[in-house]
Amino acid sequence: MVGRRDALLTRDKGQSSAGSRIVAAVVVGVLIGCVFAFFSPNGLFTAAPTPLIRHPKMVSSACESPEQVNALKVDILSAKEKNSELKKQVKDLMEKLRLAEQGKGHAQEQFLVLGESHKAGPFGTVRALRTNPPVIPDESVNPRLAKILGEVAIYKELIVVLANTNVKEMLELWFTNIKKAGIPNYLVVALDDNIEEFCKSNDVPVYRRDPDQGVDAVGKSGGNHAVSGLKFRVLREFLQLGYSVLLSDVDIVYLQNPFDYLYRDSDVESMSDGHNNMTAYGYNDVFDEPSMGWARYAHTMRIWVYNSGFFYIRPTIPSIELLDRVANRLSNDPKSWDQAVFNEELFFPSHPGYDGLHAAKRTMDMYLFMNSKVLFKTVRKNAKLKKLKPVIIHVNYHPNKFERMKAIVEFYVNGKQDALDHFPDGSD
Template identity: 75%
Template sequence: MAGRRDGALMRGKDGSSSRSRILVAIAIGIALGCVCAFYFPDGLFRFSDPEHLSIKLGQVSTPCESSERTDMLKSELASLLEKNMELKKQVRELSTKLQLAEQGKDQAQKQILVLGEQHKAGPFGTVKALRTNPTVVPDETVNPRLAKILENVAVKKELIVALANSNVKEMLQIWFENIKRVGIRNYLVVALDDEMEKFCISNDVPVYRRSLDEGFDSIARTGGNHAVSGLKFRILREFLQLGYSILLSDVDIVYLQNPFDHLYRDSDVESMSDGHNNMTAYGYNDVFDEPSMGWARYAHTMRIWVYNSGFFYIRPTIPSIELLDRVAVRLTREPKSWDQAVFNEELFYPSHPGYDGLHAARRTMDMYLFMNSKVLFKTVRKDDQLKKLKPVIVHVNYHPDKLSRMKAVIEFYVDGKQDALNNFPDGSNW
């Protein structure tokens, strides 16, 4: 009995020990499983997804199919690139249209500010229309260096500007010596080459060295009067954008008074005339006769001699800038055209089918104050009364012997030498 009891006790102890070991093993397994689940969420062994594997297998193709696929992709790429270029072009066009629309909106707002509220027409003979366009808002970002120079040179946002290269050094010296003698402070030479810049600096003349692009550099350095004259319309644009009114001057001009004391400033462009009397300078009714028309043989025409593009006052307005742009574009497109002819055509031609005329106000300067050399040598020097009149400027535009005539003008008006003009013919010898 005792032996059986001891054996039973021994079996009980062994069974309990086995169960304990099993429970410990299970606990350890669960703990390891948790650790593996935490650190290896995708499992210890990764197998390709069946669907992904099937796609990969499906992409395996023969060399012929691969070549066709490559050609198709190249074609699609070329098509996309072409569409991209087209979209960029459309964006640029829309940007330009938006800019023009904003400019038109800005101009309309300025006109509203000028016009103010609407008014009824006044009594007969009392109605006067506006003649002065509003000035643009200055934009110094256009040319900060030039803006800084103009701050120091201009007086009341106005100045005389001349373009010059080293070919006209002698005339330019007479030009600025007389400007200084009259007491004009607000003037500037736009030097088109390094030699002219140094010449101006050595003579204490305000100068701005304009860096031109390659297309204009050769003209600026070596061009004659007409060639250089064509550049001024592009260069002047920056002055207007900066908000300055410019009295553009050729260098074959003798200054005898301060021109700023004799300007009206009521128009976009105020210019001297190539006319030589009241009719040609200010306009007249010219009757054209065509006998074959019988009763209607006489046709009335309105005529005026052209404005001189070598001496004009231009205000910083939208029509003024548009004028400069139009002339510059045409001179680029028509390189053989004369800048003065183009200047007048754009200023005077009215709107007509296929063409929108320029809506700019203009004024003709007094031909005896702002005198061309035809008026002086053909009329004034021969008239005892007109000889007593002292002009503001004399522009030697009608004669090729400019230097000698400029010196004679100084002798006559400044030095008082009454016979200084007598030895010259009315016109030129050729």
């Protein structure tokens, strides 16, 4: 037992001695660290401090003369102007790129250009894009016309009519009723000197185009159909200048301001040659072919044509493409009827060998923008419909246009209730 106790005492003494040495080493280390911290606060291996370098202009700014300061200010202003100009150029280039992409006519590319991709919303809430963006106005196309439009148009919209001496009487009735209806934004495109002077003498806004061989010949001596075909080429400049045009034939009586009744959500917004809801707005027409037996009935979609003598057209790429297509076809085949060509280009879909026009379209209310068939065949015989006041009435279905126009004024403006009674429904 004694030997065991001595051994334990000896081991305890050894452990105590080792612990003392460890404590001493820790204390010495702490003391050495404090000494180094005092004499080398940034550490032993810290890189030499980088001297502060001042910009030469900063150093010498206090010594610069007022002339030098002014020169620096001028340099700064010049740099700002150049920066602003560069931003404008970039913006213009981006807009041109956007229009170029849109002009390809591909729906997917157009959608990507107009906005970011989106997820489809809940059932019944999804609405597609309908309104194409307007083109960038280009006044270099026709500076003289641009100046006239800047004075005449309101909100970049105006009524435009083409006229030569052949329709002088109807033109006078046309602008007289426009003035009575309080419509200020209208313009007569004079196709000969006589009409130009006639408009000026009656305080009517007028524009005479620059001489153009071929076009001038049609304008001066052409009949209604020839002049009607000419308008598609003339209208192009209006759209390029960034203006929306309500194209009007001269055989139209204005009773209200049409700009108060437009939707402006489509490239083309036109009155219809239809005479009821089905023909004006479209219907499902069933074709019967008995020889087919069980499959004898074929469903077809039909709509009566848009009237090319009264339509609202916005300055968009599809609108300008429409005008180009129609003008090109009419120039290659002068015997074509402009209204037929206008509707074919507007409605025919793409199919093998043909790329259809990607244009949005809207049919106008047939009782507000009324054709003469609706008036003389239906409205004048209906007590309730006779109380309605149309926006315009287009005498497009009848040959004795001037007489019927005067009767329409008597009925709707002067209140003569029997003014329309003596005319036949049709042209006989």
